[in-house]
Amino acid sequence: MSHDLVASSATSPAISPGPQRALPELAAATSESRFARLTLTITALAFVALFLLLPLAAVFTEALRKGIGEFVMALGDAETFSAIRLTLIVAAIAVPLNLVFGVAAAWAIAKFEFKGKAFLTTLIDLPFSVSPVISGLVFVLLFGSHSLIGPWLQSHGIQILFAVPGLVLATVFVTFPFVARELIPLMQEQGSSDEEAALSLGASGWQTFWFVTLPNIKWGLLYGVL
Template sequence: MPMNTLASKAANAMITLVALSFIFLFLILPILVILQQGFSEGVVAWWQNISDEETLLALRLTLTVAAIAVPLNLLFGIMIAWTIAKFQFRGRELLLTLIDLPLAIPPIISGLMYVLLFGIYGWFGAFFNNYDVQIIYAVPGIILVTIFVTLPYVARELIPLLSKQGTEEELAAISLGASGLQTFWRVTLPNVKWGILHGIILCNARAMGEFGAVAVVSGHIRGETNTLPLHIEILYNEYNFVAAFAISSLFVSLATITLLLKGMSSEHHSKKH
């Protein structure tokens, strides 16, 4: 039936074309625009914009926040995933749902929750104020909300992996005389290491990119509590479009590297199975 195959070929080509132009229009084109704008005044201007003092301070803050939030969430994520995947207990389903809460709550609400908790009239506000400890409108507040919004990523990544593997290998290890910790380090963890890496990458991307929740608790102090995403908005609002897009291009390359790493990790991951 040559007519039929021809028609189906044409249909295939059509669908591919539509898909490709969709990807180009909604993915590639905006990224190209950012790069074009960022470099519109040449590489030297781009570099000057990147190495501006306030930008570097914002970058340092963003890296600091990620460097604290990601390891903590990694630790927490592994523990919670281990608990949920390997043990049966009452309230397990509830816990599983609760982990997703930060993904479901709009970021601005996450920020406001922390203002209500640590603001001067908040539950803990007076306590910290007595000791002159500034939580909200300072770096600790930014770190707290970042931890909150990035909490689910590692755990989410690990729970399905760990549950799929079941408990046979662990049971074997224990019956051969391994201690709980040994089993965890030697058996459980190596099995999911690429999943962990995957989770770290996602968690890190969100930690560095978070805007809404951080904007609420930041206090917008220049060179001090402005993270990189907030700084981009400031530059844009100050009609400094080139600088805003130069930094955005930095973010885009960061995201690209992240995705490449992620691709690598999933490749390894699939090879194992």
């Protein structure tokens, strides 16, 4: 029996150490050198400092140029208070609208198959591809005094441009993709097995949404709203 084992071991192919030798080579091929990592890190930090931190520092420098006392006094100015109030009003209107639209669009795209799904996805990405300057021009062409509906709006005392409705429309258009774009990949990754299980147990559509879908997406929804 020992002779058979010796013979079989002599005739059996040896295990090649190729994969073990290839691991360091693979690691070297998929990793960057220290110089490359340092260069990329410095470039990224310089970009952030130039386009984010430097303008932010300039804003605070100008605001506090005359001292903290002057800054506090400016907060009590009537025009400053009006600007802050207007910003809060627009946000209080735009954020809930974006919340409802984003959840509904993400739920429809991620959980269902229907005609026009690709078109809806394209519309959600539209503000990312259209300049805010162009969108502002479109609002002027739609609601301006020389537009098709401009004279009718003026005759009925309705002001869209340079008023709260125009600010809300512009803000909603620019920001409505954020909630939907945050939720769509999250919902697609989660799948629809939980919803199908809830429906099979007798839950209604609203019960499934409130007690199954919404708890699963709460953190992504919060991030999109913020």
